[in-house]
Amino acid sequence: MNGRAITSDLLLGMIPIVLLVALWQALVSFGYAPVTLLPPPGQVFSRMAQQLLSTTFQQEIAATLFRLFAGFSIATVLGVTIGLAAAVNPAVNAVVRPIVRVLAPLPKVALYPALLLLVGFGHQSKILLVTFDALFPILLATYYGASTVEQKLIWSAMAAGTPPREILFKVVLPAAAPSILTGCRIGLVISCIVVFLAEMITSTDGLGHALVTAARTFQAVDMFVPLITISLVGLILNGLLELVRSYLLRGFPEA
Amino acid sequence: MIRRIAPLLACLGLLVAWQLASLALKNDSFPTALEAIRAIPAVLGDKDSLVNFGASLRRMAIGFAAAVVISIPLGLLMGRSRAVASFFNPLLMVIYPVPKAALMPIIMLWLGVGDLSKTLVIFLGVSLPVIYHSFEGAKAVEEKMLWSGAAMGLSAVQRLVRIVLPAALPEILTGCRTGLVLALITMITSEMIARQSGAGNILFNALDMGQYDTVFAMIIIVGAMGIVLDALFERLRARLVRWSEPQFDIPLSFS
Numbered sequence: 001m002n003g004r005a006i007t008s009d010l011l012l013g014m015i016p017i018v019l020l021v022a023l024w025q026a027l028v029s030f031g032y033a034p035v036t037l038l039p040p041p042g043q044v045f046s047r048m049a050q051q052l053l054s055t056t057f058q059q060e061i062a063a064t065l066f067r068l069f070a071g072f073s074i075a076t077v078l079g080v081t082i083g084l085a086a087a088v089n090p091a092v093n094a095v096v097r098p099i100v101r102v103l104a105p106l107p108k109v110a111l112y113p114a115l116l117l118l119v120g121f122g123h124q125s126k127i128l129l130v131t132f133d134a135l136f137p138i139l140l141a142t143y144y145g146a147s148t149v150e151q152k153l154i155w156s157a158m159a160a161g162t163p164p165r166e167i168l169f170k171v172v173l174p175a176a177a178p179s180i181l182t183g184c185r186i187g188l189v190i191s192c193i194v195v196f197l198a199e200m201i202t203s204t205d206g207l208g209h210a211l212v213t214a215a216r217t218f219q220a221v222d223m224f225v226p227l228i229t230i231s232l233v234g235l236i237l238n239g240l241l242e243l244v245r246s247y248l249l250r251g252f253p254e255a
Numbered sequence: 256m257i258r259r260i261a262p263l264l265a266c267l268g269l270l271v272a273w274q275l276a277s278l279a280l281k282n283d284s285f286p287t288a289l290e291a292i293r294a295i296p297a298v299l300g301d302k303d304s305l306v307n308f309g310a311s312l313r314r315m316a317i318g319f320a321a322a323v324v325i326s327i328p329l330g331l332l333m334g335r336s337r338a339v340a341s342f343f344n345p346l347l348m349v350i351y352p353v354p355k356a357a358l359m360p361i362i363m364l365w366l367g368v369g370d371l372s373k374t375l376v377i378f379l380g381v382s383l384p385v386i387y388h389s390f391e392g393a394k395a396v397e398e399k400m401l402w403s404g405a406a407m408g409l410s411a412v413q414r415l416v417r418i419v420l421p422a423a424l425p426e427i428l429t430g431c432r433t434g435l436v437l438a439l440i441t442m443i444t445s446e447m448i449a450r451q452s453g454a455g456n457i458l459f460n461a462l463d464m465g466q467y468d469t470v471f472a473m474i475i476i477v478g479a480m481g482i483v484l485d486a487l488f489e490r491l492r493a494r495l496v497r498w499s500e501p502q503f504d505i506p507l508s509f510s
Contacts, residue, residue, distance in 0.1 A: 009337075009341035010341075010345075012338065012341045012342050013341050013342060013343075013344055013345035013346070014345065015342060016342060016343065016345075016346040017345060017346055017349065020346070033365075037364050037365060038365075094261075097261065098261035098262045098264060098265035099265045099268070099269070101261075101262050101265065102262050102265045102266055102269065102482055103269075104436075104485075105435075105436050105481045105482055105484070105485030105486075106478045106481045106482060107436065107439040107440045107443055107477055107478070107481050108440070109440050109443050109444055109447075110443055110458065110473070110474050110477040110478060111474060111478075113458060113459065113462040113470050113474065114285075114470070114471065114474055116462070117282075117284040117285060117462075117467065117470070118280075118282070118284075118285060186433075189351055189352050192352040192354070193352065193353075193354040193355075194354075196354040196357050197354050197356055197357065197444055200356075200357060200444075200448070201444075201447065201459075208354075208357065211357060211360065212360070214360075215360035215361075218364075220361070220364065223360055223361055224361070226357075227353055227357060227358070227361075230352060230353060230354070230357075231349055231350070231352055231353045233352065234351065234352020234353070235348060235349065235352065237352075238348070238352070
């Protein structure tokens with residue numbers, strides 16, 4: 001793909017977004033939607049710029065990001081460890097498989113009331129919820145990636161005299177890396193979604209709380225701002241993960 | 256045999272762990288597993304709550320079905336045509352990290368608290384993973400098969416339906432499975448935000464009124480719903496794509 005193709009792709013991709021904003025503007029300008037229900041895009045974006053510069057809003061973002069990162073990191077560490085262990089050890093596999101089978105499809109938001117009652121209304125309950133939700137995609141992707149490592153690779157390493165522990169870190173883990181990173185990507189999007197929802201349910205700060213406050217006072221403009229912010233946060237984090245991915249997978253074909 | 260009952264054993268193990276934890280913690284707001292299970296008949300026996308569950312499931316089914324019907328063709332088209340892909344990709348990337356249930360307050364302003372807004376939110380929540388997986392699946396279809404199809408005189412539409420769709424089916428169904436869990440999550444959260452009817456309404460009202468055994472009974476019921484739906488879907492999936500089952504049940508051998 002050359003540079004010009006990328007530029008034209010980008011232009012093509014901008015069309016639906018521009019159309020959407022134009023439709024939004026048109027709905028307001030031609031009076032189909034009252035301004036109180038659907039504020040014009042200009043107003044929303046200027047409000048957003050103003051909010052991004054204010055310290056209170058920055059603190060909301062910081063609170064959300066802290067919970068998101070804490071939950072996501074714990075989920076990544078746990079998911080990769082358990083996934084690898086289940087892939088290489090039959091005993092662990094026998095225990096983990098049925099538990100994951102039961103817990104993975106469980107809607108974790110339903111657990112949130114239990115978490116609230118158990119660990120309170122602070123950071124912990126939200127971080128735990130993010131962890132629970134992001135854990136399973138990462139765990140399953142790790143397990144899948146590690147189980148499908150080519151046996152020949154392992155045999156070659158064994159023939160070269162690598163001890164089993166090192167095979168795990170030098171052969172299985174790198175070979176499973178693309179799959180693990182795909183799992184992380186899904187986990188990251190889920191973390192964004194869940195942290196926001198948890199803050200909407202009960203919180204005193206964070207982007208989700210900002211949305212609920214705006215909704216209770218019928219400030220339509222302020223309802224759009226947190227939503228656009230979380231979308232931007234998701235985009236930026238996804239971009240960062242993409243960078244990490246292309247760095248970690250630099251040896252892989254078409255990664 | 257052991258394979259079949261393993262998930263049941265896992266459920267039992269989790270319940271026992273819960274029972275022990277609550278006995279050890281002796282917390283008023285953390286009933287034991289037995290108490291929670293005893294509260295289930297009271298919840299299910301109530302006619303009102305059955306109506307609520309029915310309403311929830313109906314919204315979920317409609318939202319899920321509509322999302323699948325629209326997303327699969329869109330995802331397949333994106334996978335096969337670069338123009339379509341670059342047209343929709345940026346828009347989808349912007350929408351993906353936005354928690355769909357968080358749109359509830361805004362959509363409620365426009366469409367009211369009724370079925371329409373909740374079904375719409377579920378629809379949005381389900382469509383993204385389905386589009387994404389259909390897209391990935393269609394992108395990975397082998398060119399040679401398409402060439403053979405074209406050489407045998409299949410039109411572009413026929414190729415899409417008879418070659419791309421079956422070849423991408425395993426990936427599409429993975430997306431549908433994620434979508435199913437997301438539908439349940441979105442259903443609960445949308446009902447939590449618009450407290451009017453549904454399972455989420457019962458759950459969070461019980462939490463607010465401090466009826467903790469009802470809260471935990473509802474968690475069990477909603478969890479069971481997730482597990483049962485997932486198991487049913489898994490059975491359907493296994494039947495549809497038996498030919499592509501990856502054989503990754505064999506643990507890697509090097510230890």
